[in-house]
Amino acid sequence: MQPVIQTEKISKHYGRLKAVDNVSINVQKGEIYGFLGLNGAGKTTTIRMLLGMISPTSGNAFLNCKKVNAGNPQMWRNVGYLVEVPYSYPDLTVRENLEIVRRLRFIDDVKSVNNVISLLKLNAYEEVKAKNLSLGNSQRLGLAKALIHNPDILILDEPANGLDPAGIVEIRELLKDLAGNEGVTVFISSHILGEISRFATRIGIIHDGKLVHESSVDEMVNLRKVSLHIQTHDMESTAKKLGENGIPSNITDEGIIEIRDPDAISKPEKIATLLVQSGLPPCLLKVEEEDLEAFFLRVINMKGGEK
Amino acid sequence: MKGFITAFYVEMIKALKSKMLWGTFIFFGFIAVMLGFLMLAAKHPEITGKSEVLSMKASMISNPNWATFFWLLLQMVLTVGSIGPAIVTIWVFGREYSDRTIKDLLALPVSRMNIVLAKFSIVFIWSLFLLFLLYGLGIVSGLIIHLDGWTRDLFIQKSQAYLLSAILTIVLFPVITLITCISRGYLLPVGLSVLILISTQFVFLGMPGITPYFPWAVPGLCSGVAGPFSPKPEVISYIILGITSISGVVGTAIWWQHADQH
Structure with a gap:
C-alpha cells in the first residue's frame, strides 16, 4: 500500500x-x-x-x-x-x-x-x-x-x-x-x-x-527499560551478595539497587528469598518500568536517560 | 477565474472589515477639506485671526482661484498620492506577515498567484478610490467656498492631468509590495516610500536632466506641475515606468511562489 x-x-x-x-x-x-x-x-x-x-x-x-x-x-x-x-x-x-x-x-x-x-x-x-x-x-x-x-x-x-x-x-x-x-x-x-x-x-x-x-x-x-529496584538497610552488602549469586546490579544516585537481569525481573520473589536468607531483608522490592519521558530523553541521549 | 474571483472577494471582505480602509478615507477626505480651507483663508485672510502659521501658508497662495486650486490638487496627488497606495499595499500584503496569517494562504485550492493578483487588484482599486475621493471632495470644497475662475475647459484639462498622474503614481506601488514581502514587515517599505518621495523631489530640484528616466518623477512631468521649463516625458519614460511596475508585480508573484515562507 x-x-x-x-x-x-x-x-x-x-x-x-x-x-x-x-x-x-x-x-x-x-x-x-x-x-x-x-x-x-x-x-x-x-x-x-x-x-x-x-x-x-x-x-x-x-x-x-x-x-x-x-x-x-x-x-x-x-x-x-x-x-x-x-x-x-x-x-x-x-x-x-x-x-x-x-x-x-x-x-x-x-x-x-x-x-x-x-x-x-x-x-x-x-x-x-x-x-x-x-x-x-x-x-x-x-x-x-x-x-x-x-x-x-x-x-x-x-x-x-x-x-x-x-x-x-x-x-x-x-x-x-x-x-x-x-x-x-x-x-x-x-x-x-x-x-x-x-x-x-x-x-x-x-x-x-x-x-x-x-x-x-x-x-x-x-523498548522501554524495565528494572528491579531494591532497598535494604545495608546496600553495599546486598549488592555484594547479589554479585556472589551471579546477579549484576548497580546502586543508583538515589540510593537504590537496580537490577536489569531479565531472569531476576521476571522472578522477583527469588531475589526476595535470597536476601531474606542472607539476613538482608528488602524494605523495597519493585519492578520499575521506564516512563515515556525517560524513554524519550534516552532516545535523544539527554540528561535523564542513558544511551 | 473562479480562484481569482474567490480570492478577490475574500480580500475585499478583509479590507471592508478593517479600520485601515476607513482610516485612509478619513485621512484623504481631511486633506481635501483642508485644501479648501487653505483656499478660503487665502481668499479671506481675516478669518485666520492671529494664527501665524495659517496666515503664512495662506499668503503663499497669491491667486486663490480654480487654476491655483487644481494645481494644489495635482501637487497633492504627486506627494500624498504616492504615499497613499504605498501605505495601502504595505498593509494589504504586510498584515499577512505581521498577523502571521500568511501560512493560511499558502496551501489552499486557490493558487498563490490568484491570491497575489487579488491583493494587487484590491490595492489598485482602493488607491484609485482614495485619489478620486481627494479630487472629488476637493472640488466640492472649492465649490462651497465659491472660488473664481471655473471654466469647463479648465476642469476637463485638469481632470485629465489628475487622472493620468493618479494612475501613473498608483501603478508604481508594486515595487513597495515586493519590498514588503521580502522584508516581511512594515518598517522597510515605509522607509523606502519616504525615501522615494524625497528622492523624487531631489531629482526634480537637483538633477532635472534625469527626471524623464526616474520612474517616480514621470507622473510629475506628465501633470505639468513642474512648470513649462521642465523636461517633457519621452516614450522611454513610460517604458521605464512600465518596467518598474511590472518588475514589482512579477517579483512579488515569484516571491510568493518560490521563496521559503516562514
Missing part, C-alpha cells in the same frame, strides 16, 4: 545548520503518526516542507503519492493543517475567519461553518473577534480551519498548545475518531511523548534534524 504521507531523504539546511537531515517517513492511510522532538528539533521545518511552504534542500515530500509542489493548488484540496500558533485575522470574528476559509477552500455547503463551530465547541465565541480569544480558543479556531473541509489528511503542529486538560482529551478523542472511523491520516507533532502515545499508532522521534527513532507505539512500549 502506498503511503499517504511520505518524505524521501528530505533535508533542509540553512547554511551550516542542518534543520532537517535526511528524514524519511511513511505514513499509511488511517494512521496517526506522532512526530516527537524538542523545540528546534526540526518538527515544524519538516511540516512546512510537507505543506510546500519551504523548499527542501534535498529530497522530496509526497502527499497522496503526489510530489509536494507549491504551484499545484489542487493537491491541498483534501489537506487540513495547522502550523505552530494558529493566528487568525484579529479584527474578524471567529465566524468571519471561518467563512473566509470556507470560500478559499471552495466549500459550497454554507453549513460547514456552523458544523465546525459546533465540532470545536466554539458556539459561544462565534461572534467574538479573533484578537479577543484566549490561547485555547485561538487553538480551537486553528483546528476548525484545518477541519472545515473534512480533509483526508491532517497535518497538525503541536495542536494541544494552549488547550486545557479537558480540551486536550477532547481533541485526542476527535482525532482518534477521525482516524479510526473516517480513515483520516493524521500527522501530528508534539514534544510530549506521554500525550502522543495515548492515541498515535506510530511514533517518530526527531532530534537535531535527524529521525532517531521510529516504531509503533506497541513496539515502543516494549
Whole structure:
C-alpha cells in the first residue's frame, strides 16, 4: 500500500545548520503518526516542507503519492493543517475567519461553518473577534480551519498548545475518531511523548534534524527499560551478595539497587528469598518500568536517560 | 477565474472589515477639506485671526482661484498620492506577515498567484478610490467656498492631468509590495516610500536632466506641475515606468511562489 504521507531523504539546511537531515517517513492511510522532538528539533521545518511552504534542500515530500509542489493548488484540496500558533485575522470574528476559509477552500455547503463551530465547541465565541480569544480558543479556531473541509489528511503542529486538560482529551478523542472511523491520516507533532502515545499508532522521534527513532507505539512500549529496584538497610552488602549469586546490579544516585537481569525481573520473589536468607531483608522490592519521558530523553541521549 | 474571483472577494471582505480602509478615507477626505480651507483663508485672510502659521501658508497662495486650486490638487496627488497606495499595499500584503496569517494562504485550492493578483487588484482599486475621493471632495470644497475662475475647459484639462498622474503614481506601488514581502514587515517599505518621495523631489530640484528616466518623477512631468521649463516625458519614460511596475508585480508573484515562507 502506498503511503499517504511520505518524505524521501528530505533535508533542509540553512547554511551550516542542518534543520532537517535526511528524514524519511511513511505514513499509511488511517494512521496517526506522532512526530516527537524538542523545540528546534526540526518538527515544524519538516511540516512546512510537507505543506510546500519551504523548499527542501534535498529530497522530496509526497502527499497522496503526489510530489509536494507549491504551484499545484489542487493537491491541498483534501489537506487540513495547522502550523505552530494558529493566528487568525484579529479584527474578524471567529465566524468571519471561518467563512473566509470556507470560500478559499471552495466549500459550497454554507453549513460547514456552523458544523465546525459546533465540532470545536466554539458556539459561544462565534461572534467574538479573533484578537479577543484566549490561547485555547485561538487553538480551537486553528483546528476548525484545518477541519472545515473534512480533509483526508491532517497535518497538525503541536495542536494541544494552549488547550486545557479537558480540551486536550477532547481533541485526542476527535482525532482518534477521525482516524479510526473516517480513515483520516493524521500527522501530528508534539514534544510530549506521554500525550502522543495515548492515541498515535506510530511514533517518530526527531532530534537535531535527524529521525532517531521510529516504531509503533506497541513496539515502543516494549523498548522501554524495565528494572528491579531494591532497598535494604545495608546496600553495599546486598549488592555484594547479589554479585556472589551471579546477579549484576548497580546502586543508583538515589540510593537504590537496580537490577536489569531479565531472569531476576521476571522472578522477583527469588531475589526476595535470597536476601531474606542472607539476613538482608528488602524494605523495597519493585519492578520499575521506564516512563515515556525517560524513554524519550534516552532516545535523544539527554540528561535523564542513558544511551 | 473562479480562484481569482474567490480570492478577490475574500480580500475585499478583509479590507471592508478593517479600520485601515476607513482610516485612509478619513485621512484623504481631511486633506481635501483642508485644501479648501487653505483656499478660503487665502481668499479671506481675516478669518485666520492671529494664527501665524495659517496666515503664512495662506499668503503663499497669491491667486486663490480654480487654476491655483487644481494645481494644489495635482501637487497633492504627486506627494500624498504616492504615499497613499504605498501605505495601502504595505498593509494589504504586510498584515499577512505581521498577523502571521500568511501560512493560511499558502496551501489552499486557490493558487498563490490568484491570491497575489487579488491583493494587487484590491490595492489598485482602493488607491484609485482614495485619489478620486481627494479630487472629488476637493472640488466640492472649492465649490462651497465659491472660488473664481471655473471654466469647463479648465476642469476637463485638469481632470485629465489628475487622472493620468493618479494612475501613473498608483501603478508604481508594486515595487513597495515586493519590498514588503521580502522584508516581511512594515518598517522597510515605509522607509523606502519616504525615501522615494524625497528622492523624487531631489531629482526634480537637483538633477532635472534625469527626471524623464526616474520612474517616480514621470507622473510629475506628465501633470505639468513642474512648470513649462521642465523636461517633457519621452516614450522611454513610460517604458521605464512600465518596467518598474511590472518588475514589482512579477517579483512579488515569484516571491510568493518560490521563496521559503516562514
